[in-house]
Structure formats: C-alpha cells, structure tokens
Amino acid sequence: MLDSSRFQELPTMYDLRALRDNLDAIREQLGLRGADVPWDRLRALIEQRRTLTSQVEQLRSELNKGSEEVATLKRAKQPADAAMVAMKSIGERIKRIEDELRGIEETLTDLNLRIPNLPHASVPAGKDADSNVEIRRWGSPPILPIPAKSHGDLGEALGILDFDRAAKIAGARFAVLTGAGARLERALINYMLDLHTTQHGYREVLPPFLVNRSSMTATGQLPKFEEDLFRLRDEDYFLIPTAEVPVTNLHRNETLNESALPIRYTAYTPCFRREAGSYGKDTKGLIRLHQFNKVELVAFTIPEQSYEELERLTNHAEAILQGLGLHYRVVTLCAGDMGFSAAKTYDIEVWLPSQNHYREISSCSNFEGFQARRASIRYKDTGGKKGQKTEFVHTLNGSGLAVGRTLMAILENYQQPDGSVTIPERLRHYMGGVERIKK
RNA sequence: GGAGAGGUGGCCGAGUGGCCGAAGGCAGCAGUUUGCUAAACUGCCGUAGGGGGAAACUUCUACCGAGGGUUCAAAUCCCUCCCUCUCCGCCA
Numbered sequence: 001m002l003d004s005s006r007f008q009e010l011p012t013m014y015d016l017r018a019l020r021d022n023l024d025a026i027r028e029q030l031g032l033r034g035a036d037v038p039w040d041r042l043r044a045l046i047e048q049r050r051t052l053t054s055q056v057e058q059l060r061s062e063l064n065k066g067s068e069e070v071a072t073l074k075r076a077k078q079p080a081d082a083a084m085v086a087m088k089s090i091g092e093r094i095k096r097i098e099d100e101l102r103g104i105e106e107t108l109t110d111l112n113l114r115i116p117n118l119p120h121a122s123v124p125a126g127k128d129a130d131s132n133v134e135i136r137r138w139g140s141p142p143i144l145p146i147p148a149k150s151h152g153d154l155g156e157a158l159g160i161l162d163f164d165r166a167a168k169i170a171g172a173r174f175a176v177l178t179g180a181g182a183r184l185e186r187a188l189i190n191y192m193l194d195l196h197t198t199q200h201g202y203r204e205v206l207p208p209f210l211v212n213r214s215s216m217t218a219t220g221q222l223p224k225f226e227e228d229l230f231r232l233r234d235e236d237y238f239l240i241p242t243a244e245v246p247v248t249n250l251h252r253n254e255t256l257n258e259s260a261l262p263i264r265y266t267a268y269t270p271c272f273r274r275e276a277g278s279y280g281k282d283t284k285g286l287i288r289l290h291q292f293n294k295v296e297l298v299a300f301t302i303p304e305q306s307y308e309e310l311e312r313l314t315n316h317a318e319a320i321l322q323g324l325g326l327h328y329r330v331v332t333l334c335a336g337d338m339g340f341s342a343a344k345t346y347d348i349e350v351w352l353p354s355q356n357h358y359r360e361i362s363s364c365s366n367f368e369g370f371q372a373r374r375a376s377i378r379y380k381d382t383g384g385k386k387g388q389k390t391e392f393v394h395t396l397n398g399s400g401l402a403v404g405r406t407l408m409a410i411l412e413n414y415q416q417p418d419g420s421v422t423i424p425e426r427l428r429h430y431m432g433g434v435e436r437i438k439k
Numbered sequence: 440g441g442a443g444a445g446g447u448g449g450c451c452g453a454g455u456g457g458c459c460g461a462a463g464g465c466a467g468c469a470g471u472u473u474g475c476u477a478a479a480c481u482g483c484c485g486u487a488g489g490g491g492g493a494a495a496c497u498u499c500u501a502c503c504g505a506g507g508g509u510u511c512a513a514a515u516c517c518c519u520c521c522c523u524c525u526c527c528g529c530c531a
Contacts, residue, residue, distance in 0.1 A: 017488095057489075057500050064500090067512040071457040080511080093476035212521095389487090 013112050013374050020046045026118065032335040035116050043109045050300045052101045055182055063090045063180050113217065114224050117370040119335040120307075120344040123393035126334030132347070133334070134254035135348075138318065142413050149352035149419070151411035155181060157419055158437055161286070172283070173275060173290045175404070180437045184410070184423070185293060187430035188403050189268050192295040192320055196400060202266035202297060207246035209269055210237040215249040218375035220341035220367075230272045230290075239272035243296035244397045251300065252375040255390055261379060262301040262309060266400065269294065286404040287359065293403035297364075299396040302379060304341050306366050306394035307344075314346045314364040317400040321361070324424045326409050327351040329358055343368040350409045361405045364398025371395045 015065050019026065019042070027039050073080040124133050153318040155161030160181025166174040177185050184239045196202040213236050216222040221229060221241060230239040240246055247267050256263070282288035297316060314330065321328050333345040342365035351360035372378070372392035380390040414422045420438035423431055 053500095054489075060501090061499060061512080067457075070511050074457075084511040091511070 013050065013117075013122060014115060014375065016046055016049070016108070016112070019112070019374060020050075029118050030116065032119055032123075033116060033338065034127065034336055037115050038111065042108070042111055043106055045111070049101065049104050049108060052097055052104065056097050056101065059090055059094045059097070063087055063094065066090065098157075110223065113222075113374070116340045117220075117343050117367065120339065120366070120368070122332075123338070123344050124332060124334045125336075125338040128334075129337050131334035132331045132337055134329055134331050135346075137327070137329040138322060139325065139351075141327050141353065142343050144353050144415065145417055148412060148417055150285060150354035151408040154411045154415055154419065155286075158421065158439055160184070160437065163285075173288065175286055175289055177407075180431075180434065181407070181435065183431060183434075184427070184437070185403055185407055187427050188406050189293060190430050191323070191427055192400060192403070193266060193268055194407065195320060196266040196295070196297060196316060200264075200297075200319070200330060202264040202316075203392075205247055205250070205265045205267040206404065207240075207243060207250070207267055207269065209240050209246075209247065209272075211240055211246050215245055215252065218252050219245050219248050220339075220369050220374065221245065221249060224340065227276050228274050237253065240269060241273045241431070242271050242294060242397075242399075243267040243269040244298060247296060247298040248371055248377075248395055248397065249375060249392075251377045254377060256300065256377070256379040256393060258302065258379050261393065262299055262305065265298045267296050267298070268403075269296065281386075286408040292405075295400050295403060297400040300372075300377065300393045301396070303369065303391070303394050306368060307398060309394075309396055310344065310346070310364060310366040313396055313398050313400075314348070317348055317362045317364055317398050320401050320406070321348065321350060323426045324406070326406075326413055326424075339363075339365065341367050341370050342363075343370065346398075350405065352409065353412045353415075357407065360402075361409065362399040362401045365396060367395045367397075369394060 023039065023043055027037070030037065052309070066083055070080045070083050070087065073083065124131055126132070131424070152161065152163070158161070158180070160179050162175060162176040162178060163174075165175040169176075193204055197204050210232070213222060216229070216238050221238075230242060231237070232239075247265050250265070253261075270291055272291050275288055275290060278288060285294070291334045297313050299309050299313055304376050318328070319329070328348055331347050331349060333342075333347055338345045345363055345365040346363070347360050348362040350361040351357075352359045369392040372395055375395075377395065378390040379393050408426075410424065411421050414424065416422060416436075418438070420436050422436050423434055428435060
C-alpha cells in the first residue's frame with residue numbers, strides 16, 4: 001500500500017477497505033439519514049486507487065533493486081550507466097502513475113470526508129424531528145398565569161437583557177447581559193462546572209476558542225459545513241461552534257493507554273455559529289444567537305463501553321436541570337435529524353412556558369469511531385498481551401448545558417406575577433445569596 | 440514584527456547522497472546467574488499497509504515535523520508550510 005501519511009493532513013473517515021467491502025450495506029444504512037453520496041464514483045475510485053497502488057509498489061520494488069545494483073557497481077568502480085538509464089525510465093513511469101494516484105486520492109479523501117456517520121441500530125428511522133422518540137420526562141411544568149411572559153420580555157423589563165444595544169454594537173442575534181443577568185449567567189457556568197468536576201468525575205479544561213482547519217475536519221464540521229462557521233479573514237482559524245472541537249482534538253494523533261480510559265472532560269467556552277439558513281427562525285430572545293456560552297461534556301472510551309457512557313453522560317447533563325428544578329424531556333433523535341458525525345443522539349428539551357413547548361437545551365451524542373478515525377485517536381493496552389492491535393477509541397460529547405438557554409428557562413419557569421424571577425435554590429450561593437431578581 | 444537555532448524510534452542522541460529503518464545509550468520484555476534485592480551477561484525490542492503461511496514467521500512497500508522537487512538512489516541537497524527554542528521589539 002502507498003504510504004497514507006503523504007495525505008495525512010487530510011484525515012479519513014471511512015477506512016477505505018471497510019468501505020469497499022461493505023459499500024452496499026453502508027449505502028443502505030446511510031439512506032436512512034438521507035445522505036447524498038456518489039456511490040458509484042466512489043466505488044470506481046477505490047478500485048482505481050487499488051490498481052495503481054499495486055503498480056507503483058511493484059515498480060518501486062524494481063527501482064530499489066536497480067538502485068542497489070548501481071550502488072554495488074559504483075563501489076566496485078564499474079560502469080553503471082546501463083542500469084541508471086533503465087532506472088530512469090522506471091522512475092518516470094512511477095512519477096506518472098503517482099501523479100494520477102495523487103489526484104484520485106485527493107478526490108477520494110474529499111468524498112470520504114463528506115460521508116456522514118452510520119446511525120446505530122437503536123436509532124429510529126425518519127426524516128426529521130417529527131420522528132424523534134420521547135423516552136422520558138422529568139418533573140412537571142410550573143403553574144403560571146396565562147399567558148406566561150417570554151424570557152425576552154421578562155429580561156428586558158428587569159433590565160438584565162439588552163437586545164437593542166447588542167444589535168447596535170454587534171448586530172442581530174447577539175445579546176447583552178447586565179447586572180443580575182450577567183451574574184446569573186456566570187453563576188450557571190460555575191454551578192455546572194462544579195457539579196461535573198466534583199460529582200461526575202470530569203476534568204475541567206479551558207481550551208482555545210479559535211482552532212485550525214485540521215481540528216475542524218477531525219470532529220466533522222469541515223469540509224462540509226464551512227458556511228456554518230465564523231472564520232478569520234487573514235488566518236486559517238475558525239471560531240469554535242462548540243467546545244467539542246478543541247476538547248476532542250486534545251488527543252488528536254495520540255495513542256492512549258487503555259488504562260487511562262475512559263477520559264472525561266468538561267469545558268466552559270463561548271460558542272460561535274453563523275446560523276446561516278435560519279433566517280427568520282427564533283429571532284427573538286436568547287434561543288438562537290451567533291455567540292452563546294456552553295458547558296460541554298466530552299468523553300473518550302473503549303468501543304465496548306461507549307453506549308453505557310452515552311447514558312451516563314446524558315444523565316450528567318440531566319442532573320443540571322434536576323438541580324435547578326426545571327421540567328424537561330429526553331428524546332432519541334431519528335436518523336434524519338441527527339448531526340453529521342453522530343451515531344446516536346439524545347436531545348434534552350427543557351420546558352418553555354411562553355412557547356408552551358419543549359426546546360433543546362442539550363444534545364448528547366456517541367460518535368463511535370467516526371471522529372476518532374478522522375482525528376486518529378487510538379488506544380492500546382500497553383500492559384497486556386503482546387501484539388495487541390491499536391484501535392480507535394469512541395468519542396462522545398454533550399452539552400451540560402447550553403448556558404443561555406438555561407438562563408432563559410429559569411427566567412420563564414421561575415417568573416412571578418409581578419414580573420420578578422426567583423433564583424433556584426442551588427444557584428443562590430453562586431449569586432451571593434440573591435433569592436430573587438426584581439426591578 | 441525583526442534576527443538566529445532547531446524538529447531523527449517510548450526517551451536521550453549519532454548520522455551531509457548508496458551497504459541507513461537508521462550507530463550508541465537509557466527505559467522496556469525474555470533468559471542466564473542469584474538466599475532476596477541489586478549488579479553483570481545474552482537475546483528481543485518502532486508503526487502502517489499489501490502478498491505468502493495453520494502458526495512461529497516470511498517477503499514487499501512506505502514512514503527520520505508535513506507537503507512538493509532534484510537524483511539511478513534522499514534522514515542527508517533544493518523549495519513551501521507547520522511547530523519548538525533563544526535574542527530584540529511590542530503587549531496583558
């Protein structure tokens with residue numbers, strides 16, 4: 001096989017052999033999520049690559065032998081011109097084939113990187129959110145005067161949210177938090193991080209908020225979704241859309257010791273999203289912003305444990321809402337509603353009284369080996385039997401939680417008839433004892 | 440931003456065109472010796488992929504930061520990029 005490190009900067013999602021051997025099965029399974037992949041072209045390219053690769057290897061073997069001959073002759077002070085001429089023409093043939101091969105590899109890699117992950121067998125079929133399956137609810141909606149006020153109205157009236165000035169200094173889809181609002185946001189971040197680090201066993205990380213192209217490719221945002229990202233003009237840096245990107249990439253190109261797994265990280269970061277294509281949707285309030293805060297949970301496990309870990313991780317995110325006494329439900333996303341890289345996703349949806357609806361506040365996914373292959377994150381049991389294969393880890397992550405949406409849920413669910421908002425018990429000591437936000 | 444020095448196996452470190460997948464050392468593994476530990480000695484000891492073999496193994500290809508180029512032949516020469524370090528400037 002030709003050395004794949006030649007194209008190492010372009011990671012590979014599907015192992016090409018696995019893809020070739022299981023193309024029809026993969027094709028069928030991906031049909032569930034409506035993936036548009038040029039399968040026949042892909043198949044042809046894989047075959048071409050295989051043929052050309054073996055040609056190159058054969059020629060190169062000849063060339064190596066010939067070169068050794070030249071070396072021997074030269075050392076013996078004998079003329080070597082004939083061999084050199086012969087080798088030159090082999091060299092030229094190799095170059096020609098390699099040029100062709102390079103083109104094929106580039107196309108193949110690019111196509112490959114655009115194939116989404118396979119849904120897990122337990123994922124329900126379906127095209128869109130209508131086919132998602134509710135699996136549990138916790139708590140119950142608060143009893144409120146009808147109609148309940150929206151968090152936007154409440155926040156502006158309380159003087160803790162300012163969308164007009166945010167529009168002035170930045171634009172649409174930004175928010176300014178002031179006074180008790182800013183402090184509540186900060187209290188939530190601390191509450192979440194503290195719970196995850198002290199009760200759930202996560203290690204806190206504060207990563208860069210700008211990352212390079214390789215990192216974005218590894219977790220699956222690139223190459224397909226560049227239009228969703230903010231990118232710097234003069235440098236090839238992107239603003240992170242989620243802490244998943246820098247934190248998962250902590251271990252890119254690493255081989256982990258099996259005894260170190262599972263590894264669990266939690267990170268607070270702001271998140272930046274272009275929200276291209278969502279014009280006119282959720283234009284009011286804190287729901288959909290270009291910049292928002294999030295506390296993320298990230299885990300690396302051996303493959304056998306990743307689904308167990310997904311349940312754990314989801315429960316950890318739920319614990320935040322339970323601590324705040326916010327009613328929510330958990331749904332399993334159907335194949336068509338899942339993100340590109342996910343094999344299985346649970347969304348946690350919090351109750352929003354003003355909308356009389358559940359709204360996503362966390363998304364917890366198992367990516368299985370998808371990101372690990374793109375990022376080349378493996379593990380090995382170094383203490384164990386000899387010759388043990390290094391294999392790809394499974395990666396997972398989930399919001400634990402989206403902070404702005406949590407603040408929004410608190411404002412709405414804890415609103416009082418006079419327009420003030422009670423602070424949930426658990427947050428009060430993070431708020432310096434404040435029990436209620438009022439005008 | 441300016442000037443310079445570097446990136447070689449788990450680690451240290453040699454290697455300026457051929458017999459180099461890479462000396463030597465450390466660490467690790469197996470063994471000999473041994474009252475135990477230690478020391479000494481012997482052997483093994485990178486990764487990925489293809490072919491052959493039931494297997495131990497064997498053979499081919501690639502890999503000395505990444506990518507391209509020169510050459511019959513590149514760790515070694517040339518170009519581009521990335522990263523690290525030192526000095527200067529600037530800054531929190």
